[in-house]
Amino acid sequence: MSQNPRRGSPRSLVQLLALALGVWLLLVPRPAVAAPEAVTVGIYVNQVASIDLKNNAFTVDFWVWFRGPHRATSPLDAFEIIDGRVNSKANIIKKTLANGEDYAAMRVNATIHRHWDLRQYPFDDHDLEIAIEDADLDATRSVFVPDPESQGKDPDVVVSGWDIEGFDHRIDTHLYHSNYGDTSIADTAETHYSRYVVVLHAKRRGSARFLKVAFALLIAVLVSWCAFFIRPKDASPRVSVSVGALFAAAAGTLAINSQLPDVNYATLTDKTVFLCLGMICLSLVGTVASLSLHYLGREADHRRLDKIGAVVFPLLFFVLFFGVVR
Template identity: 35%
Template sequence: MWFRRLLACLLVWVAALGLPSTGGAQSDGASSLVDGAATLGDTLTEVQTGIYVLRLTNVSPRDGSFDADFWIWFRWQGAGVRPDQTFELANGVISNRSDTDVLNDNGYNYAAVRVQGTIYHDFDVRKFPLDDHLLSIEIEDAELEASHLIYMPDAGTELDPKVDVAGWQVVLGRPATDIHAYPTNYGYQSSGETEAKYSRFSVPISLERTSVAPLFKLFWISLLSVVLGLLAFKVKSDDLDARFGMGVGSIFAASANAFVISDSLPETTNITLAEQINLIAVGAIFLTVFISIWSLRLRYAGRDEASVSLDNWSLVVVAVAYLALNALVMLLNLA
């Protein structure tokens, strides 16, 4: 009996020696934090935050998203929080992030993280393909509400000079912070609150069209179709194959261009600038076909001179009306 008791005591003693000390582990994990630094209050921590944007890729109005690669850093006082580990993309998802070490920066905790993620954005495509956009990278803490942690913009937020998005000029805006309220307590009834408020750090990034080249690239086929439809007026109206073949072929070309436009756009109930311009082209070509039928009937009636006069005047009137309508649409949309 005494042998069993002695053996049990030895086993307990060996197990106690093998177990790690909880207090010691916490002390080691927080040894790099500035324990003696003061905070704004007993429970509130101010975190100075900045971003350096390395890349913006896969900017897709159709998918409503873009990919961002950036460094983000945090400077704060106190050992009670780790904002470098608890932050998240409020308007996207993080696909990859680097490990962090906390450094002592003149009495402040400092940590920098490299982040790659996908950010979702509701692109306004009403002026496509001459559309400008204001994107944003928005950061929130996933654990602490605004009563415990607030972000403040830190000096140094910049855009890498090599950042390039085809078709747009990229301009970094001024970072800002605000309090974002969610109208729910997430089911935590003991809080006594009906909403949750979190500090949000936002960096605006504007995309500005620099030329009308996207407009030309998208509509040169439609323009060519309208020109062919107008040139049909120079063919005798009773030459059915040439006269009507040019008009009908032009309509099919302009209609095919409509599918190319829709493939570049998200689902929307708005008629975009691109669709308006293409509709004008289809309407102009359809009008040339209708006038060709009228001119043909004049020839069948033996009024050849009236038919030729109709064709000549129609060429000028339809061309001027086509250009004027395009100018009006551009003016209304881009004003």
């Protein structure tokens, strides 16, 4: 007896349906994703008022402007300075250009916080960064575009003790690992914002700063060296010279530390302080040893020790000193 052929299996029907769905997805046009609006931004630095190493900050005066399509909230009202605060705003300009774009500009005085790298202080150089973001729209809706023809810095920018060189800029997309609870910004725990960054380079002017910082320490070491030329029988003046030099160096150290923030590494100045204090202590040890030999009646030995100390002490100091500051 013949059997009726099978017209189809459930598996073949599923495959046909999947194929039809795939063709439909290819043919049906997808909704276009709106591109973020481009906002042209620029900064012109008028002056760097101060560089404050102690408080990890610098104060800068600059013009900032935005140019782009019209929107409800102007970028001039929505931008924020990263790690900084606006001290004052002046000369606010808002208008519509002939091409229909909105233009907004103003003069800003701001204090911006930076974590300085002070390992080479006082031969340190630093980058002064001015970074701004649009606090209203994330990078899916607004991105910055630099204005290289108009941005820059005034050639008369001067900071006492520093040379302000160069003017670099870049556009970053900064990632924040939060949407700050606003699901209209993003439905994930991450948001991206366009960031415009301007970098000025502050370089130390000459070596005068080092002499001002270390002068008291160097004098204290010189005074402690003089102890080797005082006769052991003048015990009180000889000990007083070394002890006085030690206290002078300690006072100089306090003055240096008052100019810098607390850091968890040794700066070049710290290394110089350690060297100077160590040499003064070495002079004090030599003084005590020479006095001990004198009281024991070993005159030839204490004279020999003083002569060796008078020669070796400065040589050792200069070798170690140039090893530290090179």
